[in-house]
Amino acid sequence: MELGIVQIFHEVLSQRCAPFRPPAMAGTGAAPSGALAPLVVDVGANFGFFSVYAAMMGCRVVAVEPVPRFLAFLHWSLAANGLRAVPFPIPGLHPSATGGGNGGGGGGASAVVVVERVVSTVSGENVTMTAPRRGVWGTASVAGTANNIDQDLETIAVESAGLDEIVGSEQVLLLKVDVEGYEPVVFRSGEQLLSDQRVEHIVLEYSPGMPETLDQVFPAMGGKAPVGTEDPPKMLLDILGKGYSVVHLPDNFAKSGFLPQLQDPLPEFQEVTARSVLYDIADLAWFRNFSGSGDSCPWPSELRAVNEGAWGGSRCLRAPEDSHPKDETRSWSSQRYPETGVGNRACPYLPASMMVRSRCRCLKPDLCGREEELPVLGVLGGKTYYPRPLTSAKDYRVLISKGKSDAKKAKIYGRVGKKIIQLAKAGGADPVMNAALDTLLRQAKDLGVPKDIVERNLKRATDSKQGDYQEVTYEAYGPGGTGLIIFCVTDNLNRTASEVKPTVIKSGAKVAEPGSVMFNFSRCGMIVVDGTTEDAVFEAAMEAGADDVEPVPPEEDGQPSTSYKVFVPVEAFAAAKATLRQLGFSVNEEDSDLVYKAAAPVEVDDEAFSRCEALMEKLLELDDVDSVFTNCDGLVA
Structure with a gap:
């Protein structure tokens, strides 16, 4: 059981779903009349543990599972916990119409919508799956992407449906996707859902090594792999590009067999950045360079002589052992984690033949000591054996x-x-x-x-x-004596307050009383004009009725600014934009808006600046937060 994931579910769902949990399930039953409980979508529900957990927390749940054997266990799990299973609705009938969540249904039991489909970009087609009759059942997958031939495989055909079709226009509190390497297809089928920012939290399995295997298997079978080699990292880049923060859950947390203290705060996780994901893409080219027939392994002959089984063979390059050392999504061993090898492998539990190959210290000198002593190991990861990053700093x-x-x-x-x-x-x-x-x-x-x-x-x-929808504004005291104005547009004031206030507090800031920070700001219109000079824009701004003009800092240090912010009274905002256009200026509509302008910027040290910047980013990740303003010097609108 992945008990670390249970703690994630508890952290995300406990407060938001609790009001919808009926008293019979030890809930408060305090949800507003007629309100719908938050929605959890579980793609790859398997026997239903996380679907049942979310439903028992009071959430509405859509469980997607196409494998008949798993479905039997899923239905048993639901029945054993007093939960009704509702089949995926007929076209036009949305999951919320089934009575799911908020204690709806006979005997006070909640309903779980069960979708017996494969999630795919094309709806209504038959998709081939293979499911093992023995071994690890969790490796059931589309077209056998995660199976071994010794698992006594069963081949089935299942109808498909897109994630956008399944979810409709709903907001999703938590989306879990665990489909054995098929995740990129699932996310492509939910493009509208993600682009609209209607998913607050995502838990997914990332399998960057899967397509490298598929590239070898499917051509030999005369077919095409359903997921391309670059699809997993591109999926993460797309998620990052949509404004999400991504963190890596190590196996010793996510798949822990020890029951976590659910009330304890989550531990700190490593962030996955766009730069680290790009190394996955660089790895693909590196692997292809040595994957052709007749190519020789790049590893030194000394290593191969000592341990041919690990460093040689027909597939001498493989993930994650040979991924780039800066590839955080594969996790390279380091002094910070001395007991962990690449791929977060636990070094003490590896066979001796794979310890050094996995960048672990040799714990059995009689078996791998000679290998560890070879001087060539000191240069692994350098220019000789690894490619330069295929993406330049400018590309980053x-x-x-x-x-x-x-x-x-x-x-x-x-x-x-x-x-x-x-x-x-x-x-x-x-x-x-x-x-x-x-x-x-x-x-x-x-x-x-x-x-x-x-x-x-x-x-x-x-x-x-x-x-x-209505507008609501919060005020906060930020790091280093700064102030923040948090402007929200929401259709649920309770939800907004329950998200904004804890975010402020957890960041070490303090929610302020109305008016106690606002007096440091003035409401005005900000018009951004591009491709001009200071003299030209200043003269035009005065004609447009501006109160102030400020340069936009250029992206490249040492370069003159070519964009300027023109501040005007709120009532003159539309007219001033029209005037500047008539005078031939290029108005940047995306960046022009009504803002709260600081009367006097507050200078802070580097630590306070970073904390203030991080707080603003976290607030802007919340769906109900429209914009955040601060008087922290360097972050001022």
Whole structure:
């Protein structure tokens, strides 16, 4: 049992789902009448442990499991815990219509929607799966991607459905995906769900070594692997680019057999960055360079002579042993973790023949001592045996910049979507009859908001279950005497408060009383103009009625700024933008907005600056938070 994952589930679900847990399940039953419990989607539910756990916590649950043998155990698990199993709805019937969650159903039992489908990018087709009759049942997979031939395999055909189709327009509190290397396909099938930022938390299995194996197996079988070699790292890059923070859960936590103290705070995890994922992609080219027929192994002859089984053979390059040492997603051994080898392997439990190969210290000198003493080991990981990174520093900057840009766009799209619902509910969804909505839709077009997002939110506005969006502002005392203004747009004030306040407190900051921080800021319009000079923009800004002009710091040090922020009174915001356009200036619509401008920036030391920056990033990850403003010098809007 993966008991570390249980602690993750408990941390995420305990507060949010508890009000929907009926008293019969030791819950409070204090949820507002008619409200729906938060939704958990479990893709790869297997025998249903995590689905049952989430349902017993009070959440609504959609459990996706296509393998008949596993489904039998899943249904047994549900019945044993007094939970109703509801089959995947007919087209047009959404999971929320089944009565799932909030104690709905006969005898007070909650319902779990069971989807007996393979999640794929194309719905309604038959997908081939193989499931073992013996051995590790968890390796059931699409097209046998994770099976061994000695597992007595059963081949089955299962109908497919996309994640977007299964979830519909719902918000998802937690999405778990564990499908034995098929995860990239699952996430591609939920592109709309993720782009709309409707998933708060994701737990997934990352299998970067799987496609390297598939590349060898499927061509020999005359077929094409369902997941390409670069799909897993590209999947992580896409998730990072959508504004998520990604951390690595080591095996000694995630798959721990020791029951965790569920009330204890989660331990600190290593962050997975875009840069580290790029090394996965670099590894692929490195592996391909030596994968062709007749190529020789790159390892020194001295190593092969001592341990041919580990360093030689037909597949002398393999993951994770030969991944780049800077590839954090594979986890290279280091002085910080002396008992851990590549792939987070526990060194003391490895066979002696694989200890040095896995970058562990030799714990059995009579068997691997000579291998460890070879001087060539000292240069492994250097220029001689490993390639230079295939991505330059400039490419890294471009990637990271793109990730931030994508996150910013997603925030803008979410903001526009909420505003569409707000105005449409107030004055009707027909822009011909609703002037405010018509103006907003024109602005959305200028911002490049996709048409389907606009149409989907117009439809949501007519749904009787959709709550009204309203604006709420929180104030906080930040690190080093700084202040923060947290501006939110929400359809659930209780949810917003339960997310924003703990985030502030856990970061070492303090929630402030209304007005105690706000007096340090003024509400104004900020217009960003690109591709100009200070003299030109200053003269035009004065004509447009501006109060102040500031340069936007350039990305490259030592380069002059070509973008400027023009601050104007709130009531003059729209007119000033129009004036600047008429004068020939390029207005950056994405960055131009109403802001809270600090009256006097507060200088802080490096530590306080980093803490303040991290707090702002964590707040902006919350769906209900629209924008965050601070008077911390260097982070000022």
